[in-house]
Amino acid sequence: MSETRIFDNITNEEINQMKNCFKAVSRKYIAGETINNIEEGSLGIVVSGVVEIIRFDFDGNRTILERINENGIFGKLFFSKIDEGDVQIICSTDCEIMFIDYDHLTKQCHNACNHHSTLIRNMLSIVSEKSIKLSNRVEVLSQRTLRKKLITYFNMIAKEAGKKNIIIPFSLSNLSDYLCVDRSAMLREMKKMREEGLIDSHAKKVTILYDQSIY
Amino acid sequence: MSETRIFDNITNEEINQMKNCFKAVSRKYIAGETINNIEEGSLGIVVSGVVEIIRFDFDGNRTILERINENGIFGKLFFSKIDEGDVQIICSTDCEIMFIDYDHLTKQCHNACNHHSTLIRNMLSIVSEKSIKLSNRVEVLSQRTLRKKLITYFNMIAKEAGKKNIIIPFSLSNLSDYLCVDRSAMLREMKKMREEGLIDSHAKKVTILYDQSIY
DNA sequence: CTATGTCAGTTGCAAATGCAACTATTTTAA
DNA sequence: TTAAAATAGTTGCATTTGCAACTGACATAG
Numbered sequence: 001m002s003e004t005r006i007f008d009n010i011t012n013e014e015i016n017q018m019k020n021c022f023k024a025v026s027r028k029y030i031a032g033e034t035i036n037n038i039e040e041g042s043l044g045i046v047v048s049g050v051v052e053i054i055r056f057d058f059d060g061n062r063t064i065l066e067r068i069n070e071n072g073i074f075g076k077l078f079f080s081k082i083d084e085g086d087v088q089i090i091c092s093t094d095c096e097i098m099f100i101d102y103d104h105l106t107k108q109c110h111n112a113c114n115h116h117s118t119l120i121r122n123m124l125s126i127v128s129e130k131s132i133k134l135s136n137r138v139e140v141l142s143q144r145t146l147r148k149k150l151i152t153y154f155n156m157i158a159k160e161a162g163k164k165n166i167i168i169p170f171s172l173s174n175l176s177d178y179l180c181v182d183r184s185a186m187l188r189e190m191k192k193m194r195e196e197g198l199i200d201s202h203a204k205k206v207t208i209l210y211d212q213s214i215y
Numbered sequence: 216m217s218e219t220r221i222f223d224n225i226t227n228e229e230i231n232q233m234k235n236c237f238k239a240v241s242r243k244y245i246a247g248e249t250i251n252n253i254e255e256g257s258l259g260i261v262v263s264g265v266v267e268i269i270r271f272d273f274d275g276n277r278t279i280l281e282r283i284n285e286n287g288i289f290g291k292l293f294f295s296k297i298d299e300g301d302v303q304i305i306c307s308t309d310c311e312i313m314f315i316d317y318d319h320l321t322k323q324c325h326n327a328c329n330h331h332s333t334l335i336r337n338m339l340s341i342v343s344e345k346s347i348k349l350s351n352r353v354e355v356l357s358q359r360t361l362r363k364k365l366i367t368y369f370n371m372i373a374k375e376a377g378k379k380n381i382i383i384p385f386s387l388s389n390l391s392d393y394l395c396v397d398r399s400a401m402l403r404e405m406k407k408m409r410e411e412g413l414i415d416s417h418a419k420k421v422t423i424l425y426d427q428s429i430y
Numbered sequence: 431c432t433a434t435g436t437c438a439g440t441t442g443c444a445a446a447t448g449c450a451a452c453t454a455t456t457t458t459a460a
Numbered sequence: 461t462t463a464a465a466a467t468a469g470t471t472g473c474a475t476t477t478g479c480a481a482c483t484g485a486c487a488t489a490g
Contacts, residue, residue: 061359124339182447184450388437400476
């Protein structure tokens with residue numbers, strides 16, 4: 001468990017001492033499994049695997065609200081309270097999740113947790129990263145056209161990967177749920193972009209041919 | 216300056232001691248002014264007023280990416296790195312902004328800053344709130360239709376205000392930039408909703424008549 | 431007082447997108 | 461190894477949305 005970023009710079013002995021304080025519980029999930037019964041004040045930390053926050057609308061739309069990788073966090077605390085549809089937390093790969101008591105983390109502990117402040121510092125770094133990810137997400141969703149959503153998303157992936165031939169980390173069907181557009185409309189747009197020579201693509205493999213500096 | 220949340224539970228003397236450490240600089244801006252020359256590692260804290268992060272697209276669209284109220288934070292650190300368009304930080308009201316050195320905040324300080332850990336704790340709380348705000352933003356933008364964007368937004372404002380007759384904190388023109396839709400299309404949709412008896416509205420005053428439990 | 435600008439509101443028309451209903455291909459599970 | 465699912469891809473048609481170009485109301489500055 002010590003390889004989670006939240007415990008960076010804390011010794012194993014200390015971690016074990018703290019586990020009681022935080023009511024830390026680890027659980028493994030298999031791909032496709034739903035994470036249920038999260039308590040109000042509980043914080044989930046993705047130790048390994050990928051977790052997706054998915055909303056199923058009343059009118060049948062599926063939306064991937066958030067995709068959380070290793071060292072990412074989730075919890076009712078971070079949820080939008082306005083969400084009326086059915087929001088589920090689904091493991092898209094095999095996962096190990098650690099749950100801790102958030103209140104205990106943020107408040108000063110009276111026990112012998114010497115490294116409590118280190119923990120909060122680590123937490124700050126993790127939450128900051130979450131903010132940046134969410135900003136990226138807003139950046140993509142704020143684009144007015146399907147093509148610009150795709151281009152913004154491709155640029156993002158390409159920047160992370162440091163190359164122009166990328167492999168989309170979603171099935172194309174899931175990508176449309178992430179971009180919040182119709183799947184067939186998205187595929188049609190990708191076809192157009194292929195025909196116009198902007199990209200090359202086969203299924204999840206996309207090569208960016210357009211000039212990234214213009215977009 | 217002590218009334219900023221980042222200094223909660225820290226004495227005035229301590230704050231003054233710390234100001235040097237963090238290279239804290241306060242500046243006042245008037246409504247409409249642009250905040251320029253933010254250094255890479257600098258963090259802006261909105262002491263008073265409202266700041267908007269605005270993107271001007273190559274094709275003339277204006278997008279309000281983020282709206283930051285009192286105690287909110289901004290900075291290049293939190294920006295989407297993929298943003299190629301012209302992104303500006305604009306004070307939508309008179310503002311007082313405090314800039315501090317973020318690296319210094321996150322790293323352990325060797326000076327006599329006793330309450331440094333309190334500061335980090337406060338910062339965690341502020342960044343967490345930013346995450347929640349961004350999640351709400353994603354929630355609105357992820358809606359597939361203009362009407363659902365409006366309803367999700369109205370519900371959000373109504374929930375915050377605790378009542379069904381709300382006053383939109385934007386001009387309607389700015390609201391369309393926030394929802395990332397065309398202004399005339401938005402007004403047309405609001406008109407339809409009025410005609411269908413879902414809402415009552417005159418300019419920025421909106422009364423929710425639909426059953427919020429269905430949306 | 432007048433001009434200039436911002437804001438709210440409207441509408442016709444064109445373009446983009448969603449919906450539905452398919453086929454073909456690949457993966458997964460029995 | 462075969463059947464069932466999931467994924468990728470396509471297309472016609474309906475609907476939604478964006479664009480452009482207005483009007484009228486109101487506020488602000490000179």
